Amino acid sequence: MERVVSIDRVNNLVKKSDFISRDLSWLKFNHRVLDQARHLDRNIFERLKFMAITASNLDEFFMIRIGSLYNYIDYGKERIDYSGLRELPFRKKLLTEAQDFVRAQNEYFIKRLRPLFAENQFKIAKISDLDEDQKEKVKNYFRKTIFPMLTPMVYDSYHTFPILMNKLLIFGVVTVSQTDKKDQKKLSFIQVPQNLPRFYEIEHNGEILFVPIEEIIREHIAKLFRNIEIQSVNLFRIIRNGDFTLEESDDIEANFLEELKRKLKTRKTGRVVRIEVEETCDRWMLRILKNRWEIDEDNVFRAPEGGMIDLTGLWSIVNHTEFKDRMPDRHPQVPPLSYSEQGETDIYEVLDDRDILLHHPYNSIEPLLELLDRAADDPDVLSIKLTIYRLAKESRVTNALLRAAENGKHISVLFEVKARFDEENNMREARRLQKAGCFVIYGISSFKTHTKLMLIVRQVEEKVTRYVHMSSGNYNEDTARLYTDLGLLTTNEQVCNDVSEFFNAITGHSIPTIYRNLITAPRDMRQQLIELIRKEADNARQGKASGIVIKINSLEDRETIAELYAASQAGVKIKLIIRGICCLRPNRPGLSENIEVGSIVGDFLEHSRIYYFHNDNDPILYSGSADVMVRSFDRRIESLFLVQNSLLKQQVINILRYNLRDNVNAYIMNEDGSYTIKESTGEPPFNIHKEFYEVTLDDIQDAKLF
Known part of the structure; x- marks a missing residue:
């Protein structure tokens, strides 16, 4: 107890x-x-x-x-x-x-x-809201489509408790049989089939009525319990434990994938950690469920009258074809500042001349896809190496790699099949590539491969050129329109050497002595970042210019936080832009007076990672795949890349500067862990999700953070 x-x-x-x-x-x-x-x-x-x-x-x-x-x-x-x-x-x-x-x-x-639904020409309707003709349509839909799919599962002294599925809508029906004196009250379960639309749609006088599938079943549920008294009908939904740890497998090619499949299945039968119920649900039924799943009232979440169990069902309305024109138009993407002639010149020639920084979603992912498409068909390209964490469903990346393999190029792909909730899609795409003759690696032992790197090797006569892409985001053209990320395209020899060495380390058995432009995990990322923080603290103590600005998704690593606290106490001004988790307390007297934490949440998912160290007016800048988390440093293969080119450095500094200026999407974190909306203090609205479409070379020239 x-x-x-x-x-x-x-x-x-x-x-x-x-x-x-x-x-x-x-x-x-x-x-x-x-x-x-x-x-x-x-x-x-x-x-x-x-x-x-x-x-x-x-x-x-x-x-x-x-x-x-x-x-x-x-x-x-x-x-x-x-x-x-x-x-x-x-x-x-x-x-x-x-x-x-x-x-x-x-x-x-x-x-x-x-209350706003009606004025927008739709309604989530009850059966009682329908006229007789509409009710007849719903009845026919139930009879012909829904009824044959439903399976009542009784639980009593003769029937074992059924396996109820994760995240499905389920009815618990309490019934009484007058003929069975021994066990009068029974509990039956009916799972709403997951392959049915969430709503039955009726168009009426220019309005769309969305009739929830669960309400249709509730209205006609007596059809499943003939000659039985129904005492109560209760809708609920359960969430099961989906956390699992993959054990290291000696046989990566076979056992590893089989183990993963078994673990995925446990998501369907893992222990129940949450139950959503209607506010008026049957107490007898709920007591049975709580006892069965060893949960208490804290795990029970009640949906009040007028609410909706499983609000993810709202996607059916948001994505409805009738309302497509009601969603705001996306701003046309603009060319990268370092590649203003995008689409007019040869991508090889441009990269031979300069580096390109892609800032998504403001810049299109097209230059990267163009390079990959060119490489797939180019007879001078010898090999392509790539790490993949998440892919689009209809992936141009996969298609280019398949084409490249068919054209006889050496293709090495490190697929992270443990990417949470994308495991099945990744395994399917990996097998397609393997069948086409690509060298596919399914992860590295117990480490999750989260780094985003691509290496293309091209030989023209005697000259060999390597083209490298490094990024904070996935090779996913869908999310590249929704997530903010940074990507660097380069032919810089030092960078290419580092990336080549890194691929040798993660696809073979190699331990590079030193990287000149990469910081990698699980090798030494934590320590190198800590050394950069300590350098700023030393500069502050010596009266030199110092400062730290970090933009990441999450800050959780205790050792790194302790170093940030120490740097704050040494006098370093620290500005953190952290979208999600932040385990550091800002502005605590004697601990972190010099640390400010902001968070930006808006139309785009802030996904880019940038690390800025002022370094006595000679800034050091990194970007890449890693957040400041224990898992990033100790249990993932990650990389951060040094931004060296002076123009690109100014561009990244300006990205941080704009983030700090935002007064539309920004929140300020308080010492107690709460957040307040950032006040504009009389300044005009500055929304980075719009401003980055307008940024020019002139805007970035004099960008400074300290």
Whole structure:
């Protein structure tokens, strides 16, 4: 039996700690995403999009982070969070915060968003809202399409408890049989088929009625229980633990993939960590579920009247063809500043002349795809090497590599088949490449390959040229329109040597002595970044110019945070732009007075990583795939690349400068871990998600951070 946990004592411990819990910080991030649904300058479809994102975010949070916590609880392992809390008090705190979030989410959806549906020509309709003809259509749809797919599963003394699927809508139906005196009350489960549309659509007087599939089933559920009294019909949904750790396999080619498949299947039967129910659900049924899954009221999330279980279903409305013209038009992408003649010149000639910095999504991914397409068909290209973490569903990258293999080129691809929730797609694409004759590597032992690198080798007569691409983002042309990322295309010999050595290390058995332009993990990334931080602290102590600006997704590594605290105490001005998790406390007296933390959440997902060290007025700049996290430093293959070219350095400095200027999408992190919207202080709106489309060479020339 879990001991009683005092939430006041828990809150006091959290407040005292010099570090903020990763998971509590993540919940604060999802509040910032929910804020996007509150923006009155967005139309209803944009706002519903952000509401759906918060719901899918929360599902993943429970599957992975709460699931991970339960791995400790269920197997009796000790865990002390950054906030200083042990497993059970931390569980209480985390679930209490999650309950608060869900209440805010439901309240805003019901009170502020649903009332706007009618004026936008649609409605999430109840059966009672329909006229007789419409009800007849719904009845026919149930009879012909839905009814044959439904399978009631009774649970009683004669039938075992069925396996209920993760993230599906499920009905729990409590029935009574007058003929069975021994066991009158029974519980049956009906899972809503996942391959049915979430809504049945009816067009009426210029309005689209979205009738939820669950309401159609509820209306006609008696058809499945003939001559039986139905006491209650209860809709619910469960989230199961999806956190797993792959064991190292000796036989990478066969056993590794089989092990992965087995682990993927456990996501369907892992322990239940969350249950969404209707506010009026049957208490007898809920007691059975809680006992069965060993959860308590903290794990139960109630959807109030007018709410909706599983708000990810809103995507069906957001993506509806009828409303395509209601979503804002995307700004046309602009050429990179260092490649203004994009599309007019030969990509080889341009790269032989200069480096290109791609800033997505403002710059298209097309120059990279153009280079890859050219290389696939170019008889002078000898080989292509590439790391892949996530791909688009209809990937031009895969198609180019297949074509290159068919043209007899040597193709080496390191596929990260452990990329969370993309495992099956990655395995499928990897097999396609392998069948075409590509040399495919399915990850490196227990490390997850997160680095983004490409190397093309081309020989014209006696001259061999290597073309390298290094990036913070994936080789995914879909997300390149939605995520902000940096990519560098270069033929610089020093950089190419480093990348060649790095590929030899990750595809073979090589341990390079030193890289001149790369910082890599799991080798020495943490230590090199710490040394750069310490150098700034030394400069500050000596009265030299110092400063640090870091833009990343997450800051969690305790050792690095401790060094940032020490640098702050030495007098270094530190500005952090962190989209999501931040375990550092800014502005704490005696600890971090010189550290500011901001977060930008808006139309694009901030995904680029940039590390700036002022270095006594001779800035050192890195970009790449790695965040400041334990997993990035110790359990992933990552890389950061040095930005050397003076023009590109100014461009990256300006990217940081614009991020710091943003007063539309920006939040300021407070010492207690909360966030407040950044005030404009009388300045005109500055929205980086618009301003970066307009930036010119003149804008970046004098860009400074300190």
